Amino acid sequence: MSLILSEEQEFLRDTVREFVQENAPVTALRALRDSQDPDGFSRELWKEMAELGWVGAALPEDLGGAGLGFAELGIVLEECGRTLAASPYLSTAVLGASALELAGTDAQKKELIPEICSGERVWALAFQEGGQFAPFECATVAESAGDGFRLSGEKLFVLDGHVADTLIVTARSAGGSSDREGIRLFLVDPKAAGVEITRTLMVDSRNAARIRFDAVEVDRSAALGQVGTGAATLDAVLDRAAICLSAEMLGSTQEVFERTLQYLKDRQQFGKPIGSFQALKHRAANLFCEVELSKSIVLDALRALDEGRPGLSLIASSCKARCSDTFVLAANEGVQMFGGIGMTDEEEVGLFLKRAKVAAHCFGDGAYHRNRFAALSGY
């Protein structure tokens, strides 16, 4: 597949951009933050985006999706990234939908995916247990209990965990706490007895929660996927999530880079624009190259997803590592080049810096993915 956008894709991009800039500019995130909005995103807007077919962009038409692909979903996320738009995209349209698509029964898919596409239900995947991203470190256990399971454990940094209508929880039915084997996925009602959800306020003002499961009883049917496939499903879901988040980060990266460039052209010191100083020029030019490489790998990774290309995990890890590092670099350079004004809460560049660090961590940072890339490559 070509690494440039088709005409249809360009049209989609323009449409989404216009919509997002109009309805979810950076000021919208600020307003959610300052008003201490209990949801942390606009349900109305989410519904609208679902109606426009963007939430289910990569999902099949017979399940209520738009039947397009990840290339298109990536376009939507990139534009959302440009304005730091808060929404349950990652938690619901990527993590939730992917887990269902990859591990659900036909019945589960038919029942649940359409409600994702329509924007009716918010999902959350609860898997991380420590400060560091280590998805297969799972101390949460699922004991057999009667005809079902009893879950006990604690998860943190659960995206949209406090607003989710359904939780997907990783828990272990066998193995030690660092084994890949023995991990299974379970659907859990957040209102079930023993589930205790605490919203955690992150520096990027996006949604996350800490969730305790205290002997939570679930049905046998709550298990998602077969015994023995949990880790593989989680891996595949996280590959998708890494790529989709990279697309979002790419949008944010380009935005903060472009704003910095504009500032370099506008801000006058010593009687000339600061962008005329060669030291800043060279840093900007180097950053441009990093951003271009990020752009290429995001486009390629989205297409690899659509093609089901072999070696996808290598591409996903390359993509996430690069986009994490480049976004953090661009945001740091942004704040430094904006100078004092960049340090103020009033100027938006700081919001990009905050988002950069959280997004870089989410689904694994550069070091995590370099380690994974090496392991997958056999060295």
Added chain:
Amino acid sequence: MSLILSEEQEFLRDTVREFVQENAPVTALRALRDSQDPDGFSRELWKEMAELGWVGAALPEDLGGAGLGFAELGIVLEECGRTLAASPYLSTAVLGASALELAGTDAQKKELIPEICSGERVWALAFQEGGQFAPFECATVAESAGDGFRLSGEKLFVLDGHVADTLIVTARSAGGSSDREGIRLFLVDPKAAGVEITRTLMVDSRNAARIRFDAVEVDRSAALGQVGTGAATLDAVLDRAAICLSAEMLGSTQEVFERTLQYLKDRQQFGKPIGSFQALKHRAANLFCEVELSKSIVLDALRALDEGRPGLSLIASSCKARCSDTFVLAANEGVQMFGGIGMTDEEEVGLFLKRAKVAAHCFGDGAYHRNRFAALSGY
């Protein structure tokens, strides 16, 4: 001890500088290289430096030394570094002398150290076995044989190994090949049966050799130091070597940095000196800071040696790591800023680059010493 030079030390520095610039300029190294000098250094010059008291600068007067300290030896080495002067300083005055001083019997010291101070005997310490610096990885064995030992194994990157009058060889009398325990030091005559020495030509045109020991028989008296102290002696010897080599590297670093600065001022492009371009200015200014930090830690580490300060190994590792990284950075920046001319064999900046990489590796590079620093710090 003060971190600036005393008047006496300044006088020593000026004297050494004058001598070295006169007798061992960079062209001397080039001449040794181009003439394929079999020794790889000037014996005559070495004698002269010994007579001036510089070889034994840090050794006690009653053993023929000057009774000064490492602060003074460091000054000599720094000046030698400025001209990339080739000599057996590291192999003989540092490695050899230190091993004898730290582990030798009084009789051994009395017999052997004066011959170091007088420049009569060249020593070499054979310890490295693989491409990577890993001093306690020792597969060379010392079996008991009659009243003495029988050594078998192979060493590489032995500084001055092909010109040494005496070899000090690490060999293991117990333990597995990665254990610190069981390592002992042995004095070996390079002419002994079973010793096979091959000079290896390194990129920096300084002396090194690969040495095979094929069932080499040595006396019981050839063992240097007590059973069980070998690793500790080696550690202490290598701390000294790391600091002394850092002093030499500091001299080279300052020299290549100063030459680069001069070139930035002299070379005209686009109608002005290239040093007027801000991007180069900022890189030079950053490099200046790195060099200043190197200078401080070298001065401090030499004084720590003289004081017998606790925590010396932490300082030694900090010193070697920084000087390795800064020298490589300064040399790389030098070649890049000299541009095409820096790529020619005729221009001397390339010789500094070659030396930088070898010296950075020798006695452990930055990564090695960061690992050691962390381990010594308990994390």
Added chain:
Amino acid sequence: MSDLDAFRTETREWLEENAPALIRQPIRGDEDTVWGGRNAVYDHPDQKLWLERMGAKGWTCPTWPKEYGGGGLSAEESRVLAEELARLGCRPALFSFGITMLGPVLIEFASEEQKRRFLPPIARGEIRWCQGYSEPGAGSDLAGLQTRAVLDGDEYVVNGQKVWTSYADLSDWIFCLVRTDPDAPKHDGISFLLFDMASSGVEAAPIQLISGSSPFCQTFFQDVRVPKDQLIGKVRGGWTIAKRLLQHERSMISQLGTGGGPRAEGLPELGRRYLGGTEGEPLPDPLIRDRISQFGMDRLCFGATTRRSVDAAKAGRGAGAETSMFKYYGTEMNKRRTELAVEIAGAQGLGWEGEGFSDAEVGLTRGWLRSKGNSIEGGTSEIQLNVIAKRVLGLPD
């Protein structure tokens, strides 16, 4: 017994007797910092007592002459005092821009009368000072400032706006760069003026930073009348004073790089807490471990450089432009430290407030964000590199 030993004994005895118990406990947070001033806030009466006792001895600024409220100590005595204070774990009696920035330039540039008037209240912590330097259009190009001071009889009338005025809303007086001659070349038209923040026409509005704190203000001057004897040094000679004061500021900020005071948990400890592994064994993340080690080494090297600079200064070989190196490298190191700290804590180092995060964890997040300003305030890293290139390396324009 040498004089210095005698001084040490004396000092030790005095401190044992006079340092209140609370003062010997580590600082827990910002609320434990004593800034002094007309509206001084003390979290505990011992803080006030400690300031009064230290101020009376002049030991808040030990090397200043006694006649200006200082301790009149030699450099060696001052070092002994610092050692003895450290021995007891005493908190600083006072944190003050008057001591770290203004005092030294007053001693160098002010008239005898001005010194006697302004220095003792600084030493005793009676007046809290703020710095009126940057303006919205004059950041890196500080000399481009536009705030005007026009002589009208015996008073200057000041009009204009400053920004990044640290704690202007809490300060009593300001030392301020003003343009007294708009027609002179930009560096030559500047003067250095002191005035009371309670003067009519002064207003200060705090600026909220990305870290959530508001240590800086926008400060507005409208027809503020300032007696002309509050101008320091020569009229139009302000730039010289300004540059010298910036050096003092940079020295102060650069000390951040050494890794924070007693409050800041070290990176190895953070690593052990968040990454686990057995005490004494390598941290389980070798890459983070390498970076912690790199920082630890750099801190040693930076510390040695600071000591070398002190030794050189004692030997009369101080170099002014060195402060730019310390400012640049120290602040970049501190940014490196905070960046690493939040990465060590992972998701727990990215909390903003509320449940799920300890105070220390929120401190990591806020400290990381706040540190981004270190390479901007007091002259950006880019400005420091310019200064080094020009003043130290002599590279051409």
Added chain:
Amino acid sequence: MSDLDAFRTETREWLEENAPALIRQPIRGDEDTVWGGRNAVYDHPDQKLWLERMGAKGWTCPTWPKEYGGGGLSAEESRVLAEELARLGCRPALFSFGITMLGPVLIEFASEEQKRRFLPPIARGEIRWCQGYSEPGAGSDLAGLQTRAVLDGDEYVVNGQKVWTSYADLSDWIFCLVRTDPDAPKHDGISFLLFDMASSGVEAAPIQLISGSSPFCQTFFQDVRVPKDQLIGKVRGGWTIAKRLLQHERSMISQLGTGGGPRAEGLPELGRRYLGGTEGEPLPDPLIRDRISQFGMDRLCFGATTRRSVDAAKAGRGAGAETSMFKYYGTEMNKRRTELAVEIAGAQGLGWEGEGFSDAEVGLTRGWLRSKGNSIEGGTSEIQLNVIAKRVLGLPD
């Protein structure tokens, strides 16, 4: 079957029949590179045969028009050809600056007569070309060149000196920037001239590099007489041609970053060889492993960027200044690769020659040194960053 499929079948059959056995073996060293020219050296007769056969079909430069000796293939056909050549593991028939640099600008700027005269011998590898650009005083400031060409009747008389002329001592002809109008502004006085290196007054002296090789020369011109119909494009229009040719050169050099051809052992394999550990398990040095992984990822990203650029060009959206990005990033990556390679091999990656080191190990050392020139030749990294800042980012002067 589509036309393209038909072409593939045809090509495959022709290659099966015509690619000699030796040609299907990987290149072992520099001696296997065929440069062509009047004094062409062939290590093996198959090389000559292969060049003749490929040259006759025009497949040494597949997309050039047939009338100029090219293959007349479309971009798609050319890709098919490349794929089929790769399938058999065929060596390139010819390595030539005529093809990679001069040809494209002749096609764009030369007269019809000049094209018919110069292009076919390039395609057939009959003339080996070198590039006369840099001068001792004109490196980054290429337009500052001083070599003069003065019209005397129907001939230009060339005097001056070039440097960094790749293989000038082995080349037949030179494409050369000369100053034809010393009074014009510096960019406007330059012309683009071709001439025979066998002309009287031309001398070339190889320059030894730090890597020990001598691919470049200093080249001297003393009263060299060049027929005026060998000037390409307009008199004083040389700078436009020069810049375009530099783009082609930069594209060529930037490909270095992708990690070398079949000869270059990959970093993971080097790591396994020198660092040990069990096949399939993590390399025992986690820091080196991290850097190898970083390089592997960057290569993927760089490769995707190259493909994106090709796709954009096909869609008519190519951007000229992109070559500066490829040149800058590709060469910096290659330097990173060689630096890492010697570190992996440790002391064994720092040998110069002789006993104790394998050929491959000496190759690591030499390759590391040689790579330092990549960010200098063809326009330094600094120049590329300038170009990006100005042309792509539109930052002001």
